[in-house]
Amino acid sequence: MSWILTVLSSSIGKKYIMAVSGACLSFFLLAHLIGNSVSFWGKEAYNSYASHLHSLGFLIYILEILLLLLFLVHIVMGITLFIENLSARPNRYAVKEKERNWSASTMPYTGILILLFLVVHLVNFHFITKTVSTAELVKTTLSNPLIASFYLLSLSGLTLHASHGFWSLFQSLGINHQKYNKLLQLGGLAMAVIIGTTFILIPLLIVTTDSFLQ
Amino acid sequence: MQLDHRIPSGPLTEKWDRFRFETKLINPANKRKFEIIVVGAGLAGASASATLGELGYNVKTFCIQDSPRRGHSIAAQGGINAAKNCQNDGDSIWRLFYDTIKGGDFRAREANVYRLAQISNQIIDQCVAQGVPFAREYGGLLANRSFGGAQVSRTFYARGQTGQQLLLGAYSAMMRQVKTGKVTLHPRSEMMDLVVINGQARGIVTRNLITGAIDSHAADAVVLATGGYGNAYYLSTNAMASNVTATWRAYKRGAAFANPCFVQIHPTCIPVHGTYQSKLTLMSESLRNDGRVWVPTRSGDKRPPTEIPEAERDYYLEKKYPSFGNLVPRDVASRNAKEQCDQGKGVGDTGLAVYLDFADAINRLGEAAIRQKYGNLFDMYEKITGQDPVKEPMTIYPAVHYTMGGLWVDYHLMSTVPGLFVLGEANFSDHGANRLGASALMQGLADGYFVLPATISSHFAKSALVPITTSHPAFTEAIDTTKGRIQRLLSINGKRTPDDFHRELGLLLWDHCGMARNEAGLKLALDRLSELREKFWHNLKVTGSGADLNQTLERAGRVADFIEFAEVMILDALSRQESCGCHFREESQTAEHEAKRIDDTYSHVSAWQYQGEDQTPTLHKEPLVFENIQLSQRSYK
Amino acid sequence: MNIIHLTLKIWRQTGPESKGSFKTYESGPITTAMSFLEMLDVLNERLILSGEEPVAFDHDCREGICGMCGSVINGTPHGPEKKTTLCQLHMRHFKDGDTLVIEPFRSRAFKLVKDLIVDRSPFDAIIAEGGYVSVNTGGTPDANAIPIPTFTAEQALDAAECIGCGACVAACPNGSAMLFVGAKISHLALLPQGQPERSKRALAMVKKMDELGFGNCGNEKYCEKACPKGISISNIARLNREFMKAAFCSVEE
Ligand SMILES: Cc1cc2nc3c(=O)[nH]c(=O)nc-3n(C[C@H](O)[C@H](O)[C@H](O)COP(=O)(O)OP(=O)(O)OC[C@H]3O[C@@H](n4cnc5c(N)ncnc54)[C@H](O)[C@@H]3O)c2cc1C
Ligand code: HEM
Ligand code: SF4
Ligand code: FES
Secondary structure (H helix, E strand, O other), X not given: OHHHHHHHHOHHHHHHHHHHHHHHHHHHHHHHHHHHHHHHHOHHHHHHHHHHHHOOOHHHHHHHHHHHHHHHHHHHHHHHHHHHXXXXXXXXXXXXXXXXXXXXXXXXXXHHHHHHHHHHHHHHHOOOOOOOOHHHHHHHHHHXXXXXXXXXXXXXXXXXXXXXXXXXXXXXXXXXOOOOHHHHHHHHHHHHHHHHHHHHHHHHHHHHOOOOOO | OOOOOOOOOOOHHHHHHHHHHHOOOOOHHHXXXXXXXXXXXXXXXXXXXXXXXXXXXEEEEEOOOOOXXXXXXXXXXXXXXXXXXXXXXXXXXXXXXXXXXXXXXXXXXXXHHHHHHHHHHHHHHHHHHOOOOOOEOXXXXXXXXXXXXXXXXXXXXXXOOHHHHHHHHHHHHHHHHHHHOOEEEEOOEEEEEEEEEOOEEEEEEEEEOOOOOEEEEEOOEEEEOOOOOHHHHXXXXXXXXXXXXXXXXXXXXXXXXEOOOOEEEEEEEOOOOOOOOOOOOEOOHHHHHOOEEEEEOOOOOOOOHHHOOHHHEEOHHHXXXXXXXXXXXXXXXXXXXXXXXXXXXXXXXXOOOEEEEOHHHHHHHOHHHHHHHHXXXXXXXXHHHOOOOOOOOEEEEEEEEEEOOEEOOOOOOEOOOOXXXXXHHHEOOOOOOOOOOOOHHHHHHHHHHHHHHHHHHHHHHHOOOOOOOOOOHHHHHHHHHHHHHHHHHHHOOOOEOHHHHHHHHHHHHHHHOOOOEOHHHHHHHHHHHHHHHHHXXXXXXXXXXXXXXXXXXXXXXXXXXXXHHHHHHHHHHHHOOOOEOOEOEOOOEOOOOOEOOOHHHHOEEXXXXXXXXXXXXXXXXXXXXXXXXXXXXXXOO | OOEEOOEEEEEEOOOOOOOOEEEEEEOOOEEOOOEHHHHHHHHHHHXXXXXXXXXXXXXXXXXXXXXXXXXXXXXXXXXXOOOOOHHHOEHHHOOOOOEEEEEOOOOOOOEEEEOXXXXXXXXXXXXXXXXXXXXXXXOOOOOOOOOOOHHXXXXXXXXXXXXXXXXXXXXXXXXXXXXXXXXXXXXXXXXXXXXXXXXXXXXXXXXXXXXXXXXXXXXXXXXXXXXXXXXXXXXXHHHHHHHHHHHHHOOOO
């Protein structure tokens, strides 16, 4: 079975890992988004979603561990690639290329931003002894303009990360066909924008409107 | 010097089979005991290296470029001929053979050319098996086009980059042998000398172009596949590194040089636009299928082409050659363009160009149809000149393109130095006095894949070769000579660059040994040449040292050889007092100013033998015997 | 035809071990009909006469097909024109007074040789691992024995057009050779002749590519933009697919 190790440690194998973990994270993101979108239907709905989620009990722990593993794999691999790539091109050019591919070039940096966000996010909502309802917790935490703007920034970063990532993962897995390439590209971008803006709406509405989650 | 062509006896169609049957073979286990040096990794060199490696020989392959994939063959555009008769239009091995002999104006050997036509079909099979993506018909079978005025469609092609695809095929086959260890590559190495021991070619001296190291390599046979010498003219369609150095060094060690004055000048190239010009770009000859060639009727007419009315245009080819019109062969089209420009009717800034006009074809077929046919050529033209051939006529002018002359070889492709084989454009073998379009690629691959591998074993089987190492005094001598030459080039410290001298040489040859030659001009050129040589060795400037990468030094060495070589070229042109193919002696023309061959006196190959520094070389003649075809005068009226 | 004057900042480095730096030259009068390399020729002629070593740069065909030329002009390999090699880039695309920064291709896998010349032999080493169909000369079937659809042949040629110039590696911020390798893998994977060794080839060539110090593909598309032959990154996707099939579905290891 050593061939598996050989394959996965090759340059292309590492990209498979990135792509598969990225794809799974994207599914999580989608699920997380759908869950949180319940907030648009008001406080009660949101709280009931939260309690339903917690009633999963044992299952939720397993999912959390899986998610943690996914993140770890994605992050460790991402950082490995970043370091390897830096050393593959030790000298930069004196003049920078004019037309830059921003979303792609910033993957490692938006990635780190997401990581920071995760820590803050988990400290805010996970590693906390809850005294109030989830809705109230979200509302009060995100009412803090500092935290809210950090959320806005990181979620924009996430959007950028996903806008390249969604298309990129298909390319990395070799899913590519002349007839569908445009669809994949536009679809990936659309997904990223939809997910991104919907997430961003939550802190944005909290800061701008009093009635949200009230 | 004995010029024994070693053509097997028997009927023409059976010679090659007979040769292969009668050849003594080498036991497969013994092949690995032989070392072969291949200089050059163009089509001929790469295909030879690959095949020799497959057969089990130990091969060392040298080339100038950083990778063998870049040899000059890569630039061939049009295609490669084969007698497969895929189009059922009446082609056959015999017709390809006949067309090649006739196209060469009856100055090539029947037996060699027949063998080439025979092998042509196998080449296509071989290339397809390697994964060369030739153009296909919708049914999935191979497509063909007609090329260079041929009446049958026998040219196989891969868009406008057939040479590239064929070379990548040969290169990849060779790289497979590199992997097996049978072929060792020496890129960025230039052959500086041939080492001959006991009358046998036994090694070479090279310069490592990165470190400047002068190395020597011993072997049981040396194969030269170093391409043509068109760059003697400075401006040509050849790649910048194309040179005569390798063949010239071999000549100086005893290999005869055959027909050096046979140089093909291609009619449709992008004209020169300034003195800084470094090379000329070929525009595929297929353009003449739809483009009409013209100049203004009045000499010195400087109006832009679109303002010259129809009545004041001279479609000189159509007028002069009603039946072939714009499709006359390369040499005829080139000569006529020169004639028009000599009369002051040339167009463009320099007056050295004629128009190739697509307006009529566009009116007839529509712009879209013309773009579909020639789009990539139009783009290439526009990229270089900044002008759109749809809006205004192209300007074209002839340029040096291919050299039919080369080292003399017999039927075995062996030169007059035993153990020295010469392949591809570097030899003189198959094209006579003029090469047909799409036949050079065919010849390079025939030589490398099929002919040499068969003949070299016969050489090994027959000769008793004593083991030799590079410590033999002949190697030391060759190394010293090479080092001395380099030192000499570096120490002149004059005031002119190698390119500057090269440009002067090019102009001299172009003016007097180009499209039209005459005795007075050639003699003048000889005088001017010796002056140029004087000046070169007294006023050359080369910067840097010989001990690292030094491109100025590389060029200087090549220019020095071109200057020496030019003398033989002019002597050859002087001695052949007939017109044939590309060689147009003004003294020998018909009443209608067409080339006139003189078969009684000149139906021979001229082979020049080196006699020592500053000595006039000796001319040897190999008579050409035509037993299977009738000689005829070409006519395109 | 116009005359322009340019300021040229050119990377000068005497050898692989020495330290390089930019040196500034005035171009002198340059006609706009010149190619970029002819502009360098003019500069070099002047340098030789003044006793300074000319700028070393690689070139051969000057027709955009041999793949030997290539430097980075103002941050872009082969300069600003799309689908154009440096030798086919003409000076009419520049304005009087422009400053051009001319640098060698940079990546760990391509060692610098001198000035603008780098060593691209790693490409040859990758091809030697499997960029071929293992057929010996002779004994091959008739060329028309296997029909190949026009579209397939054209698609294979689209990939096979790669001239091995290395601009893709130079353009890639990660120094990855995936476009070059993808092009060769695609060329042979598309054709029936390439099938027998399809899996072996993909595994071996990728292994070599990794060993030689090229970076990992980040799907950033800089390579495609710089490629003078317009090789598409769909060839990289095909390489990813071929490698996956070879790794997980074939018996090759
Ligand atoms: C623009 C153009 C288009 C053409 N189109 C066609 C066409 O459509 N059809 C056709 O049939 N023919 C065509 N030709 C002609 C054809 O391309 C050449 O004749 C043929 O490719 C020559 O191949 P070769 O292997 O003999 O030599 P080359 O390809 O010239 O290779 C020479 C090799 O020798 C090496 N070398 C040279 N000197 C030395 C030295 N001193 N030391 C070490 N190595 C050395 C070089 O590095 C190179 O590897 C064309 C030619 C040109 C210029
Ligand atoms: C929910 C969060 C995340 C999602 C949905 C996500 C998704 C993706 C996707 C789909 C890809 C494309 C993979 C490919 O190119 O095949 C990707 C690439 C990448 N991700 Fe993430 N990611 C997330 C978080 C992170 C984090 C926390 C990091 C932290 C370091 C990170 C670093 C990277 C890097 C560096 C790449 C580029 C890899 C490369 O192409 O070289 N990502 N991501
Ligand atoms: S893929 Fe394009 S850029 Fe890369 S080597 Fe080939 S031709 Fe050059
Ligand atoms: S010199 Fe051949 S591609 Fe530029």
